[in-house]
Amino acid sequence: MNWYLNVLKQYAVFKGRARRKEYWFFILFNLIASVVLTAIDFMTGLLDAELGIGLLSGLYSLAVLVPSLAVTVRRLHDTDRSGWWLLIGLVPLLGAIVLLVFMLLDGTPGDNQHGANPKGVAA
Numbered sequence: 001m002n003w004y005l006n007v008l009k010q011y012a013v014f015k016g017r018a019r020r021k022e023y024w025f026f027i028l029f030n031l032i033a034s035v036v037l038t039a040i041d042f043m044t045g046l047l048d049a050e051l052g053i054g055l056l057s058g059l060y061s062l063a064v065l066v067p068s069l070a071v072t073v074r075r076l077h078d079t080d081r082s083g084w085w086l087l088i089g090l091v092p093l094l095g096a097i098v099l100l101v102f103m104l105l106d107g108t109p110g111d112n113q114h115g116a117n118p119k120g121v122a123a
Contacts (some may be wrong), residue, residue, distance in 0.1 A: 077114035
């Protein structure tokens with residue numbers, strides 16, 4: 001849970017680096033929260049079947065949009081890539097696969113152009 005809260009505390013920090021662990025724990029807790037809120041929307045009748053989103057889950061999605069972008073950019077920085085690589089996700093299917101691979105790669109050991117190694121281990 002601390003990984004999730006740390007990302008929210010740095011909600012608009014697009015500089016620096018983020019470890020794989022930080023990124024994937026944020027994604028995991030984000031997914032769990034979205035599923036729970038969608039279930040609550042469904043049970044309370046707040047879910048719009050045509051749009052596939054409810055009031056609570058929609059508000060939550062808007063609230064974590066900027067932190068999600070920020071942690072993704074920091075994760076790209078950890079692999080020594082520019083945050084602009086995030087735009088490759090706009091390419092249907094292929095872009096998502098490329099981003100997934102980037103998110104799964106280990107960060108560059110030691111310092112890189114985006115800052116110090118978040119693992120604290122220099123190679």
